[in-house]
Amino acid sequence: xxxxxxxxxxxxxxxxxGTTYELxxxxxxxxxxxxxxxxxxxxxxxxxxxxxxxxxFKSNDLILNIGLGDAAGGGGSTYTVEAGDNLSKIAAGxxxxxxxxxxxxxxxxxxxxxxxxxxxxxxxx
Amino acid sequence: xxxxxxxxxxxxxxxFLSACGKSDAELTKAATDKLAADKVAGVTVAxxxxxxxxxxxxxxxxxxxxxxxxxxxxxxxxxVTNSLTLKPLPVATPAATxxxxxxxxxxxxxxxxxxxxTIEVVNGKATIKGTVPAAKYAQAVQAINESGIxxxxxxxxxxx
Numbered sequence: 001x002x003x004x005x006x007x008x009x010x011x012x013x014x015x016x017x018g019t020t021y022e023l024x025x026x027x028x029x030x031x032x033x034x035x036x037x038x039x040x041x042x043x044x045x046x047x048x049x050x051x052x053x054x055x056x057f058k059s060n061d062l063i064l065n066i067g068l069g070d071a072a073g074g075g076g077s078t079y080t081v082e083a084g085d086n087l088s089k090i091a092a093g094x095x096x097x098x099x100x101x102x103x104x105x106x107x108x109x110x111x112x113x114x115x116x117x118x119x120x121x122x123x124x125x
Numbered sequence: 126x127x128x129x130x131x132x133x134x135x136x137x138x139x140x141f142l143s144a145c146g147k148s149d150a151e152l153t154k155a156a157t158d159k160l161a162a163d164k165v166a167g168v169t170v171a172x173x174x175x176x177x178x179x180x181x182x183x184x185x186x187x188x189x190x191x192x193x194x195x196x197x198x199x200x201x202x203x204x205v206t207n208s209l210t211l212k213p214l215p216v217a218t219p220a221a222t223x224x225x226x227x228x229x230x231x232x233x234x235x236x237x238x239x240x241x242x243t244i245e246v247v248n249g250k251a252t253i254k255g256t257v258p259a260a261k262y263a264q265a266v267q268a269i270n271e272s273g274i275x276x277x278x279x280x281x282x283x284x285x
Contacts, residue, residue, distance in 0.1 A: 004186040004211065011187045023185055024217035027250035027276025032217040047267060057266045058279050063217075064270050107267065 003031035003061045010049045010064075017042040019066060032063045040068060040122070044106045068122075081119040087112055090121065100124050147201045149173055156196045163195045168209060170196060175203035182210050219249030220273025226251065233268040237261055242281075249275040256284040 004011070004023070014021050014035065019042055021035030037043035043066050050064055051057070079090055087098035102112050104124040109115065147155070152172040160168055165188060168181045177196050183189050193207045219226060223246040230244045230251060242255035251274045257265050262283050269277060 002186075008186045008190065011185060015187055023214050024275075025214040026217040027248065030217075030250075030276035031214075032275055047263070051263065056262075056283065060276070060278055063274060063276060064267075065273070067271070108264070 003029065007031060007033075007050075007053060007062055010046060010053060013049050014046060017045055019043070019046060021066070026063055028060075030061055030063055032065070034065045035067070036069045037066050038069050040104045040106050043068060047107075077123045079121045079123050081115050081117050081121060083117045085115060085117075087115065090123075094123055096124070149175070152177070152199065152201050156199045156202060159195050159199050160192060163191065165192045165195055168192045172202070175201060176206060177202050177204070178206040178208055180208050182212050184212055186211060217249070217275040219275050223247060223249070226272060226274055229272050230269060230274075233272055234265060237265050237268050239265050246274065250277060252278040252280065254280040256282045259283045259285065 011021070011033070013019075014033075014037075018038040019035050021033050024032045024034065026032040037046065046064065046066055050062065054062065081090075087101050091098040091101050098112070101121055101123065102109065104122045108119065108121075115121070149172040152175065153170055156170040156172060156177055160170065165183075167183050167188075168179050171178050171180070177199075179192055179196060183192065189207065189209045189211065192209060193205050196202060196205050221229065226246045226249065227244055230246070230253070234240070234242055234244070239255075239257050239261055242253055242257070245252045251269065251272075253269065262281070265281070266279070
């Protein structure tokens, strides 16, 4: 089975969630997927699917290089967390919902209540 | 008497033909229209005895399977022979020279908060050894994937 067939569901997911991608042929038959996701959530969906297909990422047959589009905060601002901050407080400062920040930072946050001083959050504005 | 038998025979033939449904030419057109409606390009359909054969070169495996599903959904098509081929992929180019990629990977690991890894890059392919705390494993793998390398040998161990 080729790497394209193996990761077909991942590519289909990309088509569905609005991620644009290009394929190329990497080192030793590695499938290189380079693309742009419309949101951090869409990108996380792809990573979840990658992990489902290749637990622990040990197959060495895929490079998943997905960036975020400008609208998703790829070109937006960032905020460095300070002691005593929480997502609601940070969001209020930008006039947005806390959930928008949570969605944009799912790649580095694991729980909405757990943010730490020094973390750089992407602000989706 | 002979004429009556002939009439019955003709009627029987007509009935048989209408029961058979669309001709191959009609099915080919229906399948081609369906592909266009589903925005699948570069696929040629030929229908013979209700069996559709798809030929052509498509961008990737998702288009290949979408084309097949699309044509299977056309009423009157009995089965689909998918002879579509995949466009050969361009060769991936590493984003930087090997030493630059090594530096980038070291930097990325530092940012994730993982230390003590051995990173070596040869012709865009990275070999990475060491132990990564389980909580940071996925994040480290993601950063490695986004460094601009074109392949890797993952020799990482998940630690505590």
